[in-house]
Amino acid sequence: MSGRLCRWIDDAIAEILRRDSTYFERFPLVFPVSEGLPAESENGLSSSSHTETAEILATTVSQCRARGATIRQDVSARDPVADMILKTALAGRRPLSEICLHADELDLMSCIRVDYREGTTRRGSRYFVRRDGSIPVVLVNAIGAPLDPWSQLIADRSHDLRIIIVESQCADLFNGGMRRYVDLGSDVEEIYSALSRERIGQFSVLGWCSGGRAATELAVRGADQVSFLVLVSPSFCGAAGVGPQLTGFESGIGQMCTTVRQNPAAANFFVRSIEKLAQSGDWARNLHDPIKRGAALFKLPAKRRAGALVASMLDCEFLRNYAARDLSDSEYQIHEALKRVAAPILLITGDHDNIVNSEYVSSVLDVWGNDVTLAEISGAGHYAQDLQYAHLTSLIDRFLNGTFPSSNERVAVRSIGKSTISKSSK
Template identity: 25%
Template sequence: MSQTREFRRGEDVVVIHDSGRPDGPEYVLVHGLGMAHDYWSELASVLEQTGRVHALDLPGFGDAPEPAAPLSMPAAGELLAELLVAEGIDRAVLVGHSTGAQVVTETAARHPELVDRVVLIAPTVNPRERTLAKQTMRFLQDIALVHPKALWYGVSLYAKAGPRWYAANLLPMLEHRIELVLPAVTAPTLVIRGEHDRIVPRDWAEEVARLVPDGRYAEVPGRGHETMIRAGRRVGELVARHAQGLPAGRPASLVDPPPTDRPLGVAAALGVMARDYAYAGVRQFAWLGARHEPHAWRRGEPDKPQVVLLPGVYEHWSFMRPLGDALNAEGHRVVVVHGMRANRRPIAETAARVAKALARSAPPPAGRVIVAHSKGGLIGKHVLLDDEGESLGVRGVVAICTPFAGARRARLFGDPSIRALLPGDATIVRLEDAASVNARIVSVFGTFDPHVPDGSALEGAMNVQVAVAGHFRVLAAPETAEAVLAGIARLTDDAHGATGSAPSSSTR
């Protein structure tokens, strides 16, 4: 049950909104400029399941009265530290968004004894754009892409704070040099950014993760500066994992540098697509006479996990036979799920069928790993979510060219089974938000995928790029077989290792 109280220091008042359970981490949520505790609601509902949540209204925002003058960022950091001491919030997990990230950073740097962990969501201000004109332009660019839900939150909260008070707090935000403070933050820190955030560019967010001594970086696909409003559940899961000492995002040392490869020209892209579809056309005939998988697939080394092949939409299991042969040659027993036909049924229904098929036999001692293509990867992730007790023995999923964030080009097709892969589909959104199983997924993809133009990289997973272009030809490439074998070994080693740690995310 939510409780509200005030913390006062002179004329500065902070309103604290408490919720959640008394045990577990102590989360302190610090909002950005013009915002208030309200916009944390979806994220807070996730954190409440693991610990105590303290969502703040800083002086002059939300339910907190306006003081005579705005606080500088160092002063706001000191105010937060005094609040932690006065309220008895021991070893807090400080979560700051936008300008709130600047406040949190000051507190963590000045009073490390009060802080257990830090989460910086969309941290401002990018030093290369520290002017009012540039920040205003970035704000307008971000607003142009904002979802109506987030826009309504923002407009209502900005109106409540008032334009005069909002403008008064701009100068302290711009004057603060967070890049000079970050190296003094000793607490493990997770930096979270929305993929389309115009205010916080990727290179700056990655730099923030590198500037703290113990930093990790996570990016939420398809979201902007308001990521915790539109993807509160997913961000909440990342925060909860970080608070509990579990891997969330990538270590800063593995954050990818900006891509230097030139994009394919039109002629080159068309050439890749032509070869890709030609390969797919040939493979579609493989189902003729392929009622049963090869007998050799039934044999394998007992200390290696069983491989379960899941094809994509309009693909028979035989579509993946070249990869199945390669895995079997390396000692894996390979099985398929019959009855999927062209794999046009809904993802959830097919996942249930796969689970039912796997449940007919006890999992082998070394467990199972699902190796899937395209839509098959989404089905595999659904199986991981549904198999909470891991009774099926599935160690993880190696997904190849899978549209984890949806495929926007699916709108070009009239077939409902393909349009179900659109980013806004309810199942796609649910799977995208369910980040808790991403550490048990290895995502393999090529250099150019005409069917998944936004890429198959999955936050929190191990991401591996192979030097092959296409959506279908990737399946037969030796580089892909090598990456899949490495992924299987990684998932199996982590499942049986002494530490039980999940695979960290990296891109090759």
């Protein structure tokens, strides 16, 4: 138990330091005192006994101090960052893959060469299939983004997923970038071409961000083949029946794409400043407010992944191609597609996502989805497959094995969609 607990605490610390390696140098962690811990949690903080919780608190404080953090303890502590670490420790009742503790050291290309087979579709697109694993899962990345944010899932040898990755003809799989315009339908056809070549019958689909629409279309076209659909922070702007609730990132990207389509020369202006749209966290302004400071930190990706979502737009030609794809994707009737998905859906969101509006996406699935399980990870932004990898894979593992995922101190799970609104009322 002690070794396992320490690894989970290290994983939580990594969530902080991978976002900002200087956080402990600049800000203290304020934990509650053991005497002030409730016998039973009022906010989902602990399902353990008071004695066990106090022991976990002591271990957490000791380990954070050993990692260089300045520790304060207060009976009325309200520090979301310290709270996240403690909740992770309390939730960590199962073994943790060691890969989580070395995420920024992974060599994705080496992992692919060793653990995956390469093939080509009829049109010449590359695809990669994991050699091991008994559960086929098609991974659909964000449009034009490099594969890097998925490094842990791809490199992890402890899970039983047979990952299948198909390169879109619009982008380089490893470097990202929109080298040409390709519509959603073409991406889906390439994936089915790879599946046909590999003679894969039943499979599940895992889609992230702007790849959520293609992932959904895969599930619609393969109604008899797709066992489960997992959506991680999908971008479903424009769904009917749900009021538009865009984040600043979505609004900015949408306005930029509209301008570039109307005036292609405008791409020159936008490329110089576009990376700022994916950033968050004004530390100078939030120095003395731990609540705001925590919220700003949780929105950030790992520093190494900061450019992943904008890699598709960091060149004038890339941006023009992205704007064309943005238009065609906006015309895809996601609400109609979701109605037709027969497979159970797992929606995974972060409570501090500043790229897509998690509340809006949840509402879309609630109104238009059928059999939907919503899992919200606290302290997570848009990159749960990276910073909260252990929590995400625990959810996916249980879901793909037919077990309803359970809530814990970091994850809130509930049923939406068909469980609350009948098909006939949609």
